Amino acid sequence: MKYDFLIVGAGISGCTLAERIANVLNKRVCIIDFRDHIGGNCYDYKDENGIIIHKYGPHVFHTNKEEVWQYLSQFTKWHLYFHKVLAHIDNLEVPVPFNFNSIYKAFPKGLARRFENKLLEKFEYNSKIPILELRKSDDPLLKLLADYVFEKIFLNYTIKQWGLSPDEIDESVTARIPVFLSRDDGYFQDKYQAIPAEGYTAMFKKMIDHPNIELRLNTNYTDVRECIEFDRLIFTGKIEEYFDFKHGELPYRSLDFRLEQHNVEYFQSVAQKNYPNNFDFTRVTEYKHFLNAKSDKTVISKEYSMQHKIGENDPYYPILTDESLALYDTYKREGEKLEKVYFIGRLAEYKYYNMDDTFQSSLALFDKIKAEFDV
Numbered sequence: 338m339k340y341d342f343l344i345v346g347a348g349i350s351g352c353t354l355a356e357r358i359a360n361v362l363n364k365r366v367c368i369i370d371f372r373d374h375i376g377g378n379c380y381d382y383k384d385e386n387g388i389i390i391h392k393y394g395p396h397v398f399h400t401n402k403e404e405v406w407q408y409l410s411q412f413t414k415w416h417l418y419f420h421k422v423l424a425h426i427d428n429l430e431v432p433v434p435f436n437f438n439s440i441y442k443a444f445p446k447g448l449a450r451r452f453e454n455k456l457l458e459k460f461e462y463n464s465k466i467p468i469l470e471l472r473k474s475d476d477p478l479l480k481l482l483a484d485y486v487f488e489k490i491f492l493n494y495t496i497k498q499w500g501l502s503p504d505e506i507d508e509s510v511t512a513r514i515p516v517f518l519s520r521d522d523g524y525f526q527d528k529y530q531a532i533p534a535e536g537y538t539a540m541f542k543k544m545i546d547h548p549n550i551e552l553r554l555n556t557n558y559t560d561v562r563e564c565i566e567f568d569r570l571i572f573t574g575k576i577e578e579y580f581d582f583k584h585g586e587l588p589y590r591s592l593d594f595r596l597e598q599h600n601v602e603y604f605q606s607v608a609q610k611n612y613p614n615n616f617d618f619t620r621v622t623e624y625k626h627f628l629n630a631k632s633d634k635t636v637i638s639k640e641y642s643m644q645h646k647i648g649e650n651d652p653y654y655p656i657l658t659d660e661s662l663a664l665y666d667t668y669k670r671e672g673e674k675l676e677k678v679y680f681i682g683r684l685a686e687y688k689y690y691n692m693d694d695t696f697q698s699s700l701a702l703f704d705k706i707k708a709e710f711d712v
Contacts, residue, residue, distance in 0.1 A: 340365045340567045340568070341358070341364035341366065342569050343367050345370075347376065348573060349682065350573045351368055353699040357700070357707075358703070358706070361707065362706075370554055373554050375542065379393075380393065381536045382538065387632055388624050388625045388630045389624065390636060390638075395608065395627075399529065400529050404700065408696065408700065409540065416628050419523050422607065422610070423609075424613055426614060427489070434514070434516065434524070436517040436520060455479055465515035466516050471483040483516075486516060491514050493613050498642045499654075500644060532627050534628070568677065575589075576669070576680055585664060587655065590643070590644065591643050595639045596638050597636070600633070622638050657689060662687075669687075679702060686698070
């Protein structure tokens, strides 16, 4: 059988494009994935305690994109959830991003008030100031605060997570760590914040439940690219893998999640606690917080960051440096020369995407494909 589209990867991009192509264009689609499940890194499952576990680390959906929210709401009911994160520093638990509540927890009240007043002299309330920008301040008081946050919250966490110092990483990544001039302890401030009520996997199943869509799991593209007949290809894997690594390998960080079950109702007060300076793991996630699962036991995961090695672990985060971005650009230019081949997603576009960004870019690519069919 010949397919109109072969989609490599059953994650966010693959499932979104398959759904749109099947429903709107009425074209036949084959999705393949080397894993034994759909959903990519958003995959989750219910364990024996009735707790939905995010296999590849915590995924909290948040967006200000109305189009994305309305699109996904066709396939799931939502459990409203507002994510809070605490960082363990100096035997204290302080909210992150570091905000006014964090300042008053970490410093004596008089000094904390001086920090707050000085910040509000320079910046607007409710603004987010990247920590590396704040460190450039010529005000001694702000420099003192910035150095503290940098050393206690940012520096060692960045080294553990990325294996690089902050000045070696692209600013698009480091800007994600701000000082938040607010008393809002929420990790996100988006209009929509929620988790699919039955889990991400259930949502993706509904998306690709269509007679025009065939799914093949445990299938590598390199093994079947000569066997499956198709007219157009959507590739969501590593772009350098498509080109057989002809220009070299792009660098990624990988993750190892080590699950633990505890015979207590709750292990920690919030779903996520970060450990910037202590231990080898970066954070601890307690899953039952997400959907308010009821159980006399709980499950946590400790998250360890490491270098990605082909055949040993999965690529999670592109390591965005000047050198890696230049190498990606070489592959991108080659990809642009191809006809009827589309590269989309975190690995294929070598971007540090949030989930809503990935959905949005996938919907935008569909609009482009739709225009090509003059529908």
